[in-house]
Amino acid sequence: MKFIIRRDQLIASVQDVMKAISSRTVIPILSGMKIEAKQHGITLTGSDSDISIESYIPAEEDGNVNVEHIEEGSIVLQAKYFPDIVRKLPENTVEIEADDNLKITIRSGKAEFNLNGQDAEEYPQLPKMQTDDNFEMPTDLLKSMIKQTVFAVSTMETRPILTGVHIKLENNKLTFTATDSHRLASREIPIVNGSTEFSSVVVPGKSLNELNKILNDTEDAVEISVTNNQILFRTRHLNFLSRLLDGNYPETSRLIPDQSKTTLHVKTKELLQTIDRASLLAKEERNNVVRLNTQGDNQVEITSNSPEVGTVSEEITVQSIEGEELKISFSSKYMIDALKAIEYDEVQIEFTGAMRPFIIKPANEDPILQLILPVRTY
Amino acid sequence: MKFIIRRDQLIASVQDVMKAISSRTVIPILSGMKIEAKQHGITLTGSDSDISIESYIPAEEDGNVNVEHIEEGSIVLQAKYFPDIVRKLPENTVEIEADDNLKITIRSGKAEFNLNGQDAEEYPQLPKMQTDDNFEMPTDLLKSMIKQTVFAVSTMETRPILTGVHIKLENNKLTFTATDSHRLASREIPIVNGSTEFSSVVVPGKSLNELNKILNDTEDAVEISVTNNQILFRTRHLNFLSRLLDGNYPETSRLIPDQSKTTLHVKTKELLQTIDRASLLAKEERNNVVRLNTQGDNQVEITSNSPEVGTVSEEITVQSIEGEELKISFSSKYMIDALKAIEYDEVQIEFTGAMRPFIIKPANEDPILQLILPVRTY
Numbered sequence: 061m062k063f064i065i066r067r068d069q070l071i072a073s074v075q076d077v078m079k080a081i082s083s084r085t086v087i088p089i090l091s092g093m094k095i096e097a098k099q100h101g102i103t104l105t106g107s108d109s110d111i112s113i114e115s116y117i118p119a120e121e122d123g124n125v126n127v128e129h130i131e132e133g134s135i136v137l138q139a140k141y142f143p144d145i146v147r148k149l150p151e152n153t154v155e156i157e158a159d160d161n162l163k164i165t166i167r168s169g170k171a172e173f174n175l176n177g178q179d180a181e182e183y184p185q186l187p188k189m190q191t192d193d194n195f196e197m198p199t200d201l202l203k204s205m206i207k208q209t210v211f212a213v214s215t216m217e218t219r220p221i222l223t224g225v226h227i228k229l230e231n232n233k234l235t236f237t238a239t240d241s242h243r244l245a246s247r248e249i250p251i252v253n254g255s256t257e258f259s260s261v262v263v264p265g266k267s268l269n270e271l272n273k274i275l276n277d278t279e280d281a282v283e284i285s286v287t288n289n290q291i292l293f294r295t296r297h298l299n300f301l302s303r304l305l306d307g308n309y310p311e312t313s314r315l316i317p318d319q320s321k322t323t324l325h326v327k328t329k330e331l332l333q334t335i336d337r338a339s340l341l342a343k344e345e346r347n348n349v350v351r352l353n354t355q356g357d358n359q360v361e362i363t364s365n366s367p368e369v370g371t372v373s374e375e376i377t378v379q380s381i382e383g384e385e386l387k388i389s390f391s392s393k394y395m396i397d398a399l400k401a402i403e404y405d406e407v408q409i410e411f412t413g414a415m416r417p418f419i420i421k422p423a424n425e426d427p428i429l430q431l432i433l434p435v436r437t438y
Numbered sequence: 439m440k441f442i443i444r445r446d447q448l449i450a451s452v453q454d455v456m457k458a459i460s461s462r463t464v465i466p467i468l469s470g471m472k473i474e475a476k477q478h479g480i481t482l483t484g485s486d487s488d489i490s491i492e493s494y495i496p497a498e499e500d501g502n503v504n505v506e507h508i509e510e511g512s513i514v515l516q517a518k519y520f521p522d523i524v525r526k527l528p529e530n531t532v533e534i535e536a537d538d539n540l541k542i543t544i545r546s547g548k549a550e551f552n553l554n555g556q557d558a559e560e561y562p563q564l565p566k567m568q569t570d571d572n573f574e575m576p577t578d579l580l581k582s583m584i585k586q587t588v589f590a591v592s593t594m595e596t597r598p599i600l601t602g603v604h605i606k607l608e609n610n611k612l613t614f615t616a617t618d619s620h621r622l623a624s625r626e627i628p629i630v631n632g633s634t635e636f637s638s639v640v641v642p643g644k645s646l647n648e649l650n651k652i653l654n655d656t657e658d659a660v661e662i663s664v665t666n667n668q669i670l671f672r673t674r675h676l677n678f679l680s681r682l683l684d685g686n687y688p689e690t691s692r693l694i695p696d697q698s699k700t701t702l703h704v705k706t707k708e709l710l711q712t713i714d715r716a717s718l719l720a721k722e723e724r725n726n727v728v729r730l731n732t733q734g735d736n737q738v739e740i741t742s743n744s745p746e747v748g749t750v751s752e753e754i755t756v757q758s759i760e761g762e763e764l765k766i767s768f769s770s771k772y773m774i775d776a777l778k779a780i781e782y783d784e785v786q787i788e789f790t791g792a793m794r795p796f797i798i799k800p801a802n803e804d805p806i807l808q809l810i811l812p813v814r815t816y
Contacts (some may be wrong), residue, residue, distance in 0.1 A: 141747060145718055150711065170752050171750070171751075172750070172752065174748045176748055248572055269745060336526060337528075340519055340523055340526065369554065370553035371552045372552075
């Protein structure tokens with residue numbers, strides 16, 4: 061195997077593929093990166109069994125030459141040193157060569173690295189997916205949906221299914237839902253071009269976080285296909301494959317109250333900053349509690365009390381308060397996460413009493429929904 | 439105590455003073471920050487017994503009002519929460535008030551924090567220093583001298599005196615020297631306006647690192663005074679006091695060879711990048727070794743070998759090689775540190791054989807000197 065490649069292209073691909081490679085893998089060869097050279101281009105592969113990423117660099121694209129002098133072949137190299145080597149090479153092109161004894165030579169300018177490689181035949185085959193049943197959506201919208209829900213997955217392994225995001229495609233509606241049983245985040249969008257439906261797909265939150273880091277913020281389509289135990293996200297030069305979580309995701313729709321006793325309209329940023337300040341005195345306690353009291357028809361008081369340190373209080377003027385007076389306590393962290401996910405400058409908060417879950421939505425009625433369970437403080 | 443202060447000024451001062459405050463102090467009140475209000479301005483104080491920092495905010499300066507409505511007094515507040523509180527307050531001014539019961543109120547806009555304070559009388563008095571015997575130097579030059587030497591202090595407590603930088607002022611020459619016994623860094627500058635001399639002052643490396651972070655990169659003077667066990671750095675609004683290390687600093691001048699058998703002139707950046715690349719395959723081993731071989735009169739080969747991973751080699755063209763041929767091995771980390779400290783685009787390296795310490799100097803003969811002991815590889 062031999063080829064000469066543009067260094068900037070190689071850096072970008074290596075960076076993406078590294079997201080799937082862990083140095084603490086139980087299958088030693090998976091600590092390596094597979095490089096495969098074909099006349100049409102170079103494919104890099106990384107995997108930790110849960111996530112597999114393939115990045116493709118075409119030899120030519122849009123009239124630009126990315127890779128030259130290709131002699132086909134494949135090799136696995138130790139991934140740990142490769143990103144730094146590529147990043148620090150002196151010239152804009154890199155020559156990579158592997159001989160029959162699995163010796164790899166990396167040359168750029170007068171610098172030469174000789175590395176020990178491993179046989180690509182020993183690298184596990186990625187599962188081939190039936191990708192006829194798929195649907196497409198804009199990449200930036202997928203990123204938004206991930207960001208608006210994935211933070212609410214559980215980090216506890218006591219109910220493993222809750223560490224994933226539930227994805228459902230039914231009646232041309234795609235829904236993402238995540239909950240750790242103290243709060244819930246969900247978002248729904250219409251899908252028009254889908255040739256598939258599914259209702260019980262749960263993708264590990266970790267996979268979606270890595271996917272979100274790799275995807276560019278572009279309107280270009282990402283194609284999504286699902287089988288029994290895998291989900292594939294495919295863009296022009298990237299295949300991102302994740303295993304699915306086993307088990308039944310709990311029915312969450314009945315958690316969501318369908319009526320409200322107190323409704324607040326408030327500027328997102330103002331409420332966010334006020335709650336952020338109120339939470340300052342209790343840094344250590346993870347889900348530190350703040351209290352919200354309505355006052356008349358457009359004032360809300362936010363307070364917090366940390367016995368050893370002191371107290372905070374702040375009043376904010378809101379757009380409107382409708383319905384009953386309310387005193388309610390909740391985790392400032394959950395509220396801050398929810399408000400950050402809303403991505404809209406005014407929110408509507410619907411309460412059904414101090415002991416019932418409440419809902420936060422963008423005031424524009426976009427189908428984003430954040431739900432938080434209050435905290436008993438007496 | 440009561441005053442209203444510009445928030446940006448308060449943020450900057452709090453940030454500086456926090457550098458001296460440790461949450462793991464054995465004297466509980468030192469986890470707090472002392473605030474003292476006088477009609478002419480506000481003084482913030484932090485200390486961890488080793489370092490003490492006082493930052494002064496004048497009520498008026500250059501026609502600008504920084505502090506208003508001052509009622510004199512003092513208090514100690516819990517430092518841990520204070521920086522975040524000040525940074526996140528909603529308005530450009532902050533009102534701080536302490537009552538006779540040591541209750542502190544911080545107000546900005548509609549936000550109000552009530553904190554428990556401690557009696558400023560219980561805060562340890564900083565030692566008053568005789569500051570008649572002092573000298574001045576430009577702040578940016580002091581920062582340079584610190585950066586060029588402090589990295590070479592020892593991090594091992596086996597010889598505590600080597601964890602400090604040796605500072606000497608004699609015959610109108612100020613010298614900073616640091617060594618961990620494997621390498622040495624020193625810099626000398628002329629001082630014209632000094633009313634003092636001293637020869638055995640050793641300042642903890644940690645103190646100088648913190649000082650370097652606080653000082654602005656300005657030509658304004660910093661005034662330095664020394665007593666038996668303290669050193670004081672004073673700028674317009676800052677007092678930085680550090681204890682000195684006890685003990686005799688070793689005589690280092692005899693370590694420095696006064697002749698050379700091989701002299702290299704080379705571009706600093708080129709050598710630095712080549713050695714950086716050669717060190718890539720041995721990330722874990724702390725002081726990983728590279729080998730330098732002269733080849734003819736203007737080629738140098740840098741190589742490195744990590745048995746399990748592979749080898750690196752690179753040739754660079756240097757400006758000149760004078761004297762004997764040379765093969766020498768040394769720690770790439772020490773060489774990289776030394777080259778970074780030089781701050782000049784060409785260096786002169788003087789070797790006296792493969793087993794003797796060698797010297798790295800800027801090619802412009804500035805009195806910066808870096809010395810490295812080679813490594814035996816056979």
